[in-house]
Amino acid sequence: MAAAHEVQHHTSTGVDNRKLLMWVFLASECLFFGTLISTYLIFKGESLVPPRPEDVLDIPLTSASTFVLLMSSLTMVLAVYGAQHGRIGMMKGMLLCTVLLGLGFLGFQVYEFMHFVHEGLSLSTNQFGASFYVLTGFHGFHVGIGVLYLTSLLIGSMRRHGLGRDRDLWVDTAGLYWHFVDIVWIVIFTIIYLMPH
Amino acid sequence: MEHEAAAAQHNEHPPTTIRQYVMIGLILTVLTVIELWLSYSGLPHGPLIAALLFFSAVKFVIVVALFMHLRFDHPLFRRMFAFGFVLAAILLVALLGLFWGDHASTDLVGGIPEGAVVAGHGDSEEGEAEGEGEPAGDPAAGMVQGIPVAEFFQANCVACHGPNREGVTGLGLPLLPSVLDQPDEFYHDTIANGRTGTAMPSWTATKGLTDADIDALVQFIKHVEP
Numbered sequence: 473m474a475a476a477h478e479v480q481h482h483t484s485t486g487v488d489n490r491k492l493l494m495w496v497f498l499a500s501e502c503l504f505f506g507t508l509i510s511t512y513l514i515f516k517g518e519s520l521v522p523p524r525p526e527d528v529l530d531i532p533l534t535s536a537s538t539f540v541l542l543m544s545s546l547t548m549v550l551a552v553y554g555a556q557h558g559r560i561g562m563m564k565g566m567l568l569c570t571v572l573l574g575l576g577f578l579g580f581q582v583y584e585f586m587h588f589v590h591e592g593l594s595l596s597t598n599q600f601g602a603s604f605y606v607l608t609g610f611h612g613f614h615v616g617i618g619v620l621y622l623t624s625l626l627i628g629s630m631r632r633h634g635l636g637r638d639r640d641l642w643v644d645t646a647g648l649y650w651h652f653v654d655i656v657w658i659v660i661f662t663i664i665y666l667m668p669h
Numbered sequence: 670m671e672h673e674a675a676a677a678q679h680n681e682h683p684p685t686t687i688r689q690y691v692m693i694g695l696i697l698t699v700l701t702v703i704e705l706w707l708s709y710s711g712l713p714h715g716p717l718i719a720a721l722l723f724f725s726a727v728k729f730v731i732v733v734a735l736f737m738h739l740r741f742d743h744p745l746f747r748r749m750f751a752f753g754f755v756l757a758a759i760l761l762v763a764l765l766g767l768f769w770g771d772h773a774s775t776d777l778v779g780g781i782p783e784g785a786v787v788a789g790h791g792d793s794e795e796g797e798a799e800g801e802g803e804p805a806g807d808p809a810a811g812m813v814q815g816i817p818v819a820e821f822f823q824a825n826c827v828a829c830h831g832p833n834r835e836g837v838t839g840l841g842l843p844l845l846p847s848v849l850d851q852p853d854e855f856y857h858d859t860i861a862n863g864r865t866g867t868a869m870p871s872w873t874a875t876k877g878l879t880d881a882d883i884d885a886l887v888q889f890i891k892h893v894e895p
Contacts, residue, residue, distance in 0.1 A: 485745055486743065486745075487743045487745055487746065491746070492745065492746070492749070495746045495749045495750055496749055496753075498750060498753065499749050499750050499752055499753020499754070499756075500753060501753070502750075502753040502754045502756070502757035503753060503756055503757045503760060505757070506756075506757030506758070506760050506761050507757075507760065507764070509761065510760065510761045510764040510765060511764075513761075513765060514764065514765065514768045514769065514865060514866070515865065515866050518864060518865055518866060520842050520851075520859065520864065520867075521842055521843075521848060522850065531705070531708065535701070535705055538701060539698065539701065542694070542697050542698060542701065543694065545694070545697075545732060545736055546690065546691065546693075546694035546697075546736075548736075549690050549736045550687065550690060553685075553687060553690065556682045557682075596839075599865075599866050599867075602866075644738075647736075647737070648737055651732055651733070651736045651737045652737070654732060654736075655728075655729050655732050655733060658725055658728045658729055658732070659725060659729065661725075662704065662721050662722065662724075662725040665708075666704055666705070666707070666708040666721050667708075667717075667718055667721060668708075668714050668717060668718070
């Protein structure tokens with residue numbers, strides 16, 4: 473307890489550097505996804521050849537995957553709650569649920585990509601294909617990294633000493649990353665799928 | 670020491686209960702359902718886009734403030750994230766401002782009266798309103814800057830679109846009647862103003878093509894087999 477207290481006060485900012493690093497990283501990620509979203513919007517309606525968004529996008533299917541990701545945010549925040557309040561069983565269970573929901577989301581995305589390729593939309597077909605695959609592909613990549621990140625925490629929590637004295641910091645920081653991936657999807661879902669084409 | 674540590678821990682922990690988290694999850698779900706309903710509601714585009722952006726922003730703020738605990742956390746985190754977010758928003762506005770000019774020109778060309786486009790068909794004087802995609806005269810007989818359209822195409826377009834209009838990978842798309850399924854105005858705009866994100870230049874700017882020239886080209890690529 474004393475050591476944890478000491479770590480907390482050894483920074484000139486008064487906050488834990490590891491958590492600050494995650495926020496700085498997420499701030500830079502805003503620019504990363506901001507650029508990709510801008511590119512998608514600039515290329516919107518510019519495709520010279522089909523398939524175009526209205527030909528291939530399946531809104532009910534993507535709504536289901538959006539719900540899955542939204543629920544994973546809920547299980548993630550409950551995992552953080554468990555870590556912060558010493559409810560280790562809850563933390564592990566909710567981390568597992570989050571990983572499984574993340575995998576579910578990725579499954580939807582793989583199915584969607586395969587379906588689109590079958591419909592004749594590849595990365596080089598037209599501007600829609602290029603900007604769509606790059607934007608949603610990078611988001612899916614982030615979800616994949618998040619799944620690995622949370623799995624490593626889950627495995628760590630299975631060890632004899634669990635995640636150690638910084639347990640709530642580790643889970644909280646991973647939660648920040650996971651929720652960020654969720655808010656990026658909130659924007660992507662609205663801009664790509666729901667907005668009129 | 671114990672007391673201080675407990676106090677520090679208490680500050681770190683947001684006051685939200687499990688029940689409240691579940692309620693927040695429920696609210697986010699309801700907002701998503703509303704968005705989905707809106708997208709199927711048939712609202713005019715303007716209000717629809719505004720409403721979708723509003724609900725999306727509300728969901729965004731709820732997740733950042735309550736799930737990511739930014740509302741209860743150290744102000745430094747808030748400032749750090751706000752900095753990145755505002756920079757990204759400025760970047761988005763700047764990029765759209767720079768590159769959305771082409772969309773304005775698309776609207777402009779789309780707004781050219783039907784008669785003006787028809788009048789551009791080579792020597793054709795028929796001028797009757799034809800159905801979409803139906804040429805007014807012989808599309809193979811059009812003239813561009815005083816030379817037959819096929820010759821103009823061979824001299825200027827084949828480098829990117831191929832000698833038989835089959836397209837060149839990585840450069841120009843195929844320009845065959847079987848694949849050109851958009852309205853004439855779309856191809857007119859592409860030739861006149863170029864196309865963002867491709868190698869296609871503006872032929873009005875580079876060669877000084879007139880609307881009549883461009884229209885002859887559009888009829889040629891849409892209706893004449895190579």
